[in-house]
Amino acid sequence: MSKPDISNAEFDVLDVLWERNPASASDVVQTLSSHKEWHEKTIKTLLSRLVKKGVIGFEKQQRQYLYYPLIAREDYTAQEAESFVGKLFKGKITPLVAGFATQKTLSKDDVNELKALIAQWEEDND
Amino acid sequence: MSKPDISNAEFDVLDVLWERNPASASDVVQTLSSHKEWHEKTIKTLLSRLVKKGVIGFEKQQRQYLYYPLIAREDYTAQEAESFVGKLFKGKITPLVAGFATQKTLSKDDVNELKALIAQWEEDND
DNA sequence: AAACATCGATTACAAGTGTAATCTTAAATG
DNA sequence: CATTTAAGATTACACTTGTAATCGATGTTT
Numbered sequence: 179m180s181k182p183d184i185s186n187a188e189f190d191v192l193d194v195l196w197e198r199n200p201a202s203a204s205d206v207v208q209t210l211s212s213h214k215e216w217h218e219k220t221i222k223t224l225l226s227r228l229v230k231k232g233v234i235g236f237e238k239q240q241r242q243y244l245y246y247p248l249i250a251r252e253d254y255t256a257q258e259a260e261s262f263v264g265k266l267f268k269g270k271i272t273p274l275v276a277g278f279a280t281q282k283t284l285s286k287d288d289v290n291e292l293k294a295l296i297a298q299w300e301e302d303n304d
Numbered sequence: 305m306s307k308p309d310i311s312n313a314e315f316d317v318l319d320v321l322w323e324r325n326p327a328s329a330s331d332v333v334q335t336l337s338s339h340k341e342w343h344e345k346t347i348k349t350l351l352s353r354l355v356k357k358g359v360i361g362f363e364k365q366q367r368q369y370l371y372y373p374l375i376a377r378e379d380y381t382a383q384e385a386e387s388f389v390g391k392l393f394k395g396k397i398t399p400l401v402a403g404f405a406t407q408k409t410l411s412k413d414d415v416n417e418l419k420a421l422i423a424q425w426e427e428d429n430d
Numbered sequence: 431a432a433a434c435a436t437c438g439a440t441t442a443c444a445a446g447t448g449t450a451a452t453c454t455t456a457a458a459t460g
Numbered sequence: 461c462a463t464t465t466a467a468g469a470t471t472a473c474a475c476t477t478g479t480a481a482t483c484g485a486t487g488t489t490t
Contacts, residue, residue, distance in 0.1 A: 185477055
């Protein structure tokens with residue numbers, strides 16, 4: 179039972195369901211309408227594909243369906259992060275962080291959060 | 305001039321060229337043979353596609369071609385990292401690092417490197 | 431009740447991808 | 461020199477993805 183691939187377009191739909199769950203197809207359509215130019219039919223297709231892939235489920239509510247995710251965002255991102263970092267950085271996050279550090283995409287707040295993370299890690303692993 | 309998409313299979317080929325450059329098709333085939341089950345023809349196809357996409361170039365060496373990357377690994381990974389983190393973590397690396405921290409994929413060495421990175425960052429941005 | 435709107439299901443269709451096989455041509459070998 | 465080999469070019473083909481349109485059934489409206 180290998181994790182199904184979730185395409186980019188599918189991800190955007192799934193992401194709505196992670197935010198607002200359960201949601202009808204038209205809820206999703208409405209939510210996405212603010213930042214995507216997708217036709218309603220397109221979104222319905224994506225919902226169907228996610229259902230077929232076993233990524234989301236639904237309950238019949240009269241005539242509409244109410245959809246909900248079957249996987250947690252954290253689990254998904256954890257897996258994706260691991261495979262991404264595995265592929266591009268041999269599994270090490272530090273080069274990734276280093277890239278962000280030099281690329282100027284790191285703020286003082288980010289750095290403080292990182293420090294807190296490290297402090298926590300050290301407390302736990304000692 | 306939008307960056308061409310590089311598929312997963314293509315990436316593995318490109319990655320060989322980042323390691324060993326320039327290289328003939330059979331060099332790439334040999335290098336990949338250790339960890340991939342790909343047919344020689346498949347790899348040739350991938351090389352051609354990378355050429356067509358403008359990701360790699362080549363020089364005719366008699367009858368064979370010598371291929372070489374046209375983009376730097378660092379540039380590619382930087383772009384990918386940014387879009388990945390943008391997509392999954394709203395552009396913040398800290399949640400990614402946090403995931404690694406709790407997921408146990410973080411070693412003492414990693415933490416030390418992170419600390420060094422932070423120290424360096426603080427020195428630079430002050 | 432008849433017409434219409436709307437749901438999900440099914441079908442569409444081009445581009446990209448994984449994974450090669452075949453073709454053409456030129457080099458190597460007998 | 462004739463033939464076999466091997467390099468890249470071209471073609472193949474099923475599956476996925478983006479992006480919908482159409483279909484059949486069921487609610488809704490007049």
